[in-house]
Amino acid sequence: MKILVIHGAGMNMRGKSQVDVFGPMTLPEYDEAIRATAAALDVEVEIFHSNIEGETIDRLYEAHDDPAIGGAIINPSGYMRGYPALVAAIGQVRFPVIEVHISNPARRGVVSEIATSSRGTVTGFGIAGYELAMRGLKAIAG
Numbered sequence: 001m002k003i004l005v006i007h008g009a010g011m012n013m014r015g016k017s018q019v020d021v022f023g024p025m026t027l028p029e030y031d032e033a034i035r036a037t038a039a040a041l042d043v044e045v046e047i048f049h050s051n052i053e054g055e056t057i058d059r060l061y062e063a064h065d066d067p068a069i070g071g072a073i074i075n076p077s078g079y080m081r082g083y084p085a086l087v088a089a090i091g092q093v094r095f096p097v098i099e100v101h102i103s104n105p106a107r108r109g110v111v112s113e114i115a116t117s118s119r120g121t122v123t124g125f126g127i128a129g130y131e132l133a134m135r136g137l138k139a140i141a142g
Contacts, residue, residue: 001070001141003134004063005034006056007049009078022102037131057089064093071137072097073130080112090117096140098133102126
């Protein structure tokens with residue numbers, strides 16, 4: 001199974017700002033941990049990051065046309081609110097999308113609009129949330 005992992009707007013700032021909320025890991029360290037988890041679960045991952053909504057939407061639509069992609073994980077970060085085109089794109093792709101957050105947005109008083117189009121959400125478990133999402137995608141893929 002191949003999973004597209006999408007890092008949303010602002011993820012490149014992880015480990016550089018709001019360390020008290022998201023911890024000290026940088027985006028390259030996230031990617032390393034995600035790849036290690038994927039290897040342990042016998043899952044192939046493609047990791048994508050963009051601070052530009054249109055690029056993220058284009059990558060989702062490209063993945064829709066790629067028969068190897070069986071699911072996606074998105075940490076929307078800055079795309080949580082006010083990005084209706086991205087929400088629509090997530091609802092249009094043929095594969096399930098799981099939303100992952102390192103922290104719990106609801107605890108911070110933030111509601112994610114991405115969750116309305118996602119198959120499921122994993123929040124508040126740190127980097128382990130990616131493993132939970134990968135396991136979930138494997139389970140629903142059969």
